[in-house]
Amino acid sequence: MRSLLLVTSAALLIGAAPPKKLLTPNDIVAQSPASAWKTIPAEDLMVMDLANGGRIVVQLAPEFAPVHVANIRALARGNYWQGSTIYRVQENYVAQWGQNESDKPWPAGVTPKPPAEYTRTLKGLKITPLGSPDAYAPNAGFADGWPVAYSAKEGWADLAHCYSSVGVGRDLSPDTGTGGELYAVIGNAPRQLDRNIALVGRVVDGIDRLSTLPRGTEALGFYKDKAQNVPIASIKMASDMPTSERPSYEYLNTDTATFAAYLRVRANRHDDFYIRPAGGVDLCNVQVPVRKKA
Amino acid sequence: MRSLLLVTSAALLIGAAPPKKLLTPNDIVAQSPASAWKTIPAEDLMVMDLANGGRIVVQLAPEFAPVHVANIRALARGNYWQGSTIYRVQENYVAQWGQNESDKPWPAGVTPKPPAEYTRTLKGLKITPLGSPDAYAPNAGFADGWPVAYSAKEGWADLAHCYSSVGVGRDLSPDTGTGGELYAVIGNAPRQLDRNIALVGRVVDGIDRLSTLPRGTEALGFYKDKAQNVPIASIKMASDMPTSERPSYEYLNTDTATFAAYLRVRANRHDDFYIRPAGGVDLCNVQVPVRKKA
Numbered sequence: 001m002r003s004l005l006l007v008t009s010a011a012l013l014i015g016a017a018p019p020k021k022l023l024t025p026n027d028i029v030a031q032s033p034a035s036a037w038k039t040i041p042a043e044d045l046m047v048m049d050l051a052n053g054g055r056i057v058v059q060l061a062p063e064f065a066p067v068h069v070a071n072i073r074a075l076a077r078g079n080y081w082q083g084s085t086i087y088r089v090q091e092n093y094v095a096q097w098g099q100n101e102s103d104k105p106w107p108a109g110v111t112p113k114p115p116a117e118y119t120r121t122l123k124g125l126k127i128t129p130l131g132s133p134d135a136y137a138p139n140a141g142f143a144d145g146w147p148v149a150y151s152a153k154e155g156w157a158d159l160a161h162c163y164s165s166v167g168v169g170r171d172l173s174p175d176t177g178t179g180g181e182l183y184a185v186i187g188n189a190p191r192q193l194d195r196n197i198a199l200v201g202r203v204v205d206g207i208d209r210l211s212t213l214p215r216g217t218e219a220l221g222f223y224k225d226k227a228q229n230v231p232i233a234s235i236k237m238a239s240d241m242p243t244s245e246r247p248s249y250e251y252l253n254t255d256t257a258t259f260a261a262y263l264r265v266r267a268n269r270h271d272d273f274y275i276r277p278a279g280g281v282d283l284c285n286v287q288v289p290v291r292k293k294a
Numbered sequence: 295m296r297s298l299l300l301v302t303s304a305a306l307l308i309g310a311a312p313p314k315k316l317l318t319p320n321d322i323v324a325q326s327p328a329s330a331w332k333t334i335p336a337e338d339l340m341v342m343d344l345a346n347g348g349r350i351v352v353q354l355a356p357e358f359a360p361v362h363v364a365n366i367r368a369l370a371r372g373n374y375w376q377g378s379t380i381y382r383v384q385e386n387y388v389a390q391w392g393q394n395e396s397d398k399p400w401p402a403g404v405t406p407k408p409p410a411e412y413t414r415t416l417k418g419l420k421i422t423p424l425g426s427p428d429a430y431a432p433n434a435g436f437a438d439g440w441p442v443a444y445s446a447k448e449g450w451a452d453l454a455h456c457y458s459s460v461g462v463g464r465d466l467s468p469d470t471g472t473g474g475e476l477y478a479v480i481g482n483a484p485r486q487l488d489r490n491i492a493l494v495g496r497v498v499d500g501i502d503r504l505s506t507l508p509r510g511t512e513a514l515g516f517y518k519d520k521a522q523n524v525p526i527a528s529i530k531m532a533s534d535m536p537t538s539e540r541p542s543y544e545y546l547n548t549d550t551a552t553f554a555a556y557l558r559v560r561a562n563r564h565d566d567f568y569i570r571p572a573g574g575v576d577l578c579n580v581q582v583p584v585r586k587k588a
Contacts, residue, residue: 091501092501092505118569118570130429133428133429134427134429135426135427135428135572135574135575136572136574136576137572163482164386172566172567173567173569187457187482188481188482188578188579189483190579191572191576192568192572192575195570196563196568196569196570207386208385208508208509211386212505212506212507213506214502215502215506266486269490272466273466273490274486275489276412276490278429278430278431278485278488278489280429280430281429281430282429282430282485283429284482285486
């Protein structure tokens with residue numbers, strides 16, 4: 001693309017007719033057919049409303065962490081998070097919420113000691129390869145809308161820790177966390193956590209309600225004064241809300257020609273602003289498109 | 295490391311004496327000798343004070359963008375930014391500030407059309423290789439405290455766009471920006487900008503003053519209402535401040551055994567929390583340590 005773009009610049013300089021505008025990733029999303037999108041099932045949408053009026057919506061990934069996701073659904077239905085807060089916000093890292101320092105009993109349906117759902121078998125996943133090298137795993141790509149790291153040779157796969165990923169807080173191993181405390185990534189992808197902790201999904205709406213919170217001044221970003229904790233009004237599964245009140249979202253199917261074009265342009269930005277396309281892209285810089293449905 | 299850590303867990307389970315704690319990246323920094331650190335020259339420190347009392351300190355990189363950095367020093371000395379604001383904050387991307395839509399004349403010493411300082415020659419840089427693959431360039435590593443992408447074969451190098459990197463806003467090429475408008479990265483490393491725009495440094499203190507700002511609701515995160523713009527009280531070079539008022543910072547010399555150990559542990563987290571070290575690390579996830587001097 002480089003020589004074409006040098007020609008483009010020269011053409012502009014000599015006042016020639018402007019060349020055809022090259023597509024941006026957003027253009028590709030805007031022009032995509034409806035058939036390239038998949039609706040997120042209501043039973044996979046966790047809706048967290050803050051007391052300050054902000055809403056954060058999380059898409060859960062039962063295909064990667066089924067027991068932890070089942071726990072989260074049971075915790076939401078059992079109203080476990082009543083009175084809970086966002087109590088930790090660490091700069092360039094995570095925001096964390098839930099029942100911290102609580103001995104509240106588990107609601108029905110919660111598995112108190114889930115298995116370590118940090119990887120799964122590659123079998124059963126339809127992978128679209130990233131096509132660029134990855135520093136953290138032998139292979140990287142996308143499966144059913146999720147960014148995944150994997151080993152084609154060893155047969156495992158895991159959700160990658162990208163901006164907005166949601167995971168389960170845990171103590172030292174052998175603890176695997178229950179789901180009662182969750183975190184969302186609000187900084188540069190902390191991929192070192194991959195395969196060390198259960199990822200259960202990603203924030204699909206309202207991430208700025210977390211990323212703009214004041215950073216905690218205690219070690220690891222915990223708020224020093226509990227009065228700084230941000231109260232959570234409710235956490236519900238969309239499937240438990242009245243149909244008329246349910247929010248709905250769809251994501252770009254990563255197994256489509258549209259996503260392949262989007263991925264190609266993400267790795268080769270060649271619209272007007274760019275001079276030198278990289279010819280590669282990082283897994284977490286692809287950002288699978290998700291949008292709200294009317 | 296994997297089997298050692300499984301032994302560690304087993305030892306804890308059966309109540310044996312706790313094994314020696316393995317070092318974290320922070321431990322390595324805490325135990326580092328004073329000789330492993332380099333003081334940032336006062337003429338490379340840009341001190342931005344917001345009207346709300348917040349301070350943001352930027353380390354400039356004259357070895358990568360000498361003309362743009364000279365411009366920034368001249369703009370600060372010429373009080374060019376008086377009355378300017380932070381006017382753009384885009385979620386998971388950048389915060390941008392300066393004289394936007396201004397026809398204020400350039401102070402003495404400003405080069406209105408700098409060269410495109412998007413890459414430099416590799417020659418003269420002492421590189422510590424990352425040791426992991428990079429999706430954006432043939433090679434990656436560290437030079438004089440900076441994360442750099444480079445081509446050993448072709449002989450070029452560039453500063454990498456990581457969290458907290460500071461660059462120069464520009465219009466479409468052939469514009470290269472002057473330095474009158476600057477941005478800082480407040481999201482996942484937007485490495486696609488590498489070699490397409492002049493990076494001039496990084497925020498070394500106060501990044502949370504930018505990352506917690508409300509996101510702009512116009513396209514590209516511009517604030518819709520100018521009343522939302524965040525007023526800047528002053529931007530000064532530390533070298534132009536009275537000695538008693540100058541802040542001072544030092545960074546971990548990337549050409550030391552301490553940094554080599556830090557890099558190794560960043561790629562192989564094996565402290566108590568981790569179960570599976572990745573065996574690799576992304577360039578922007580290494581985060582060269584910088585700290586304030588007394």
